[in-house]
Amino acid sequence: MSLNPSEDLLHTVDSVKRIEQRAMQQMGLTSCDFMRQAASAILTELLDEFGRPEGLTIFCGSGSNAGDGYMLAEFAANDAIPVQVFELGAVDTLSPSVAQARLAALKSPAQLSVYSQSMQISAGIVIDALIGTGLRGSLKEWYRQAIRQINDCDFPVVAIDVPSGLDGDTGNVPDDAVIADLTITFIAPKQGLFTGRGPVCCGVVVWHSLNVPPEAYGAQPPSVYRMKLPALLEQLPLRPRDAHKAQFGHVMVIGGDIGFGGAAIMAAQASVRTGAGLVSMATRPEHVPPMLARQPEVMAVGVVSGQELQPLLKRSNVLVIGPGLGQSAWSEQLLQKAFDTRLPMVVDADALNILASGRVVSDPTKAQWIMTPHPGEAARLLDISVREVEANRFAAVRKLHEKYSAVVVLKGVGSLVTCDTLGGVSVCPYGNPGMASGGMGDILSGVIGALLAQGLTLHGAAELGCCLHSYAADMASQQYGEHGLAATDLLTFIRGQLNNRDFLDELDE
Incomplete structure (x- = not known):
């Protein structure tokens, strides 16, 4: 039995990872393939929502969230959009797929720099590719500094998958978190985006399935669903002409x-x-x-x-x-x-x-x-x-x-x-x-x-x-x-x- 994906069927972070793994097996894809699809979806969404930006400032950590950010840097820079990438992750610890995404960004016109607090966000749109679903315990100090710099800027902020610092499972913020204007989440919406601090951190949430087939969701039923008022109102029938108060x-x-x-x-x-x-x-x-x-x-x-x-x-x-x-x-x-x-x-x-x-x-x-x-x-x-x-x-x-x-x-x-x-x-x-x-x-x-x-x-x-x-x-x-x-x-x-x-x-x- 398969359960068709929907923006109203919410999952835990682990559930989404299992769906992704099953989809890669069924579709014969790699992590890099998904990163390319995610980057393409992000760029399309940015252009639709904000028009062609003066530039992108992308904050990259060291996990798969950073891989999406590096791929986005390559795609945008090759489309003649000025891109600066602030790197917070240790380059020598990147996974092979994230390292491959970084190499693609290096070969593009994008400018990559090791992050320091003195760096300025000059123009355009700010992209949060720091942590995503990879939040584990307290933030490292330089991540905390970057998140505060993002929140203090006067430019639109877009979070990839989950705003960094937000727990995608609970909606809790144990430390600091990015306050985004738009969050683009992938494969399935995460339950923590919609309660607690989630709505504050996410802004508008847009979901992309990355073309994951419905069969990949079948073994991972949703943990939560979003209520819809129109469907709920159908439970309350219209009153008959001969109704009485009893x-x-x-x-x-x-x-x-x-x-x-x-x-x-x-x-x-x-x-x-x-x-x-x-x-x-x-x-x-x-x-x-x-x-x-x-x-x-x-x-x-x-x-x-x-x-x-x-x-x-x-x-x-x-x-x-x-x-x-x-x-x-x-x-x-x-x-x-x-x-x-x-x-x-x-x-x-x-x-x-x-x-x-x-x-x-x-x-x-x-x-x-x-x-x-x-x-x-x-x-x-x-x-x-x-x-x-x-x-x-x-x-x-x-x-x-x-x-x-x-x-x-x-x-x-x-x-x-x-x-x-x-x-x-x-x-x-x-x-x-x-x-x-x-x-x-x-x-x-x-x-x-x-x-x-x-x-x-x-x-x-x-x-x-x-x-x-x-x-x-x-x-x-x-x-x-x-x-x-x-x-x-x-x-x-x-x-x-x-x-x-x-x-x-x-x-x-």
């Missing part, structure tokens, strides 16, 4: 301790705007009037104890618990009653913090949960540091899934969602820095809860909710800008996506 579920939002009423209110509003048939909110009594003033369609009830909450739980078929819940005795009582129902639920915010502390007991193996932690909450749930979570977001989200038997949405740049196929994880390609504001997570939990209520699976609701939420933020920022983007600004755009799907053709391009 068909679209009843979401109950539980939260809003003293001083945190807004979080629960926003989650309830999001459930309304995402199409739940009925929405209730159980909160502190003082938060009922503002809820009714803000969204009278929500059936808001004040409760002062878990005992008062218990009979209300029978009304709903989906719970959203955690927005503004707090960590008081009141919070713990409400959470325990919610867990006891075994209803499908979205568990967020302080519900996660209480769960991590062990103050509320539940059997996750019998639960139907979607957990939506940010990195800080994930760290508490796993009893590790935030730095450890961010060092390998893929590992963290899988550990959460294993520990709590839940579908997990690990929020952040390139939010991750656990699933049961293709390596168990998907990544959201949407979102922007404007989302770094209070209340965004509350809106997300309300969106996911509404999708659950409308009949989607736990996994389907988590993926679609994540993409609806992030793409709504992209639409809002395109219209109004990222600065000052408020969580409730997303509601109009979420509703718009659900009701006007013409934009899906644009997303599929």
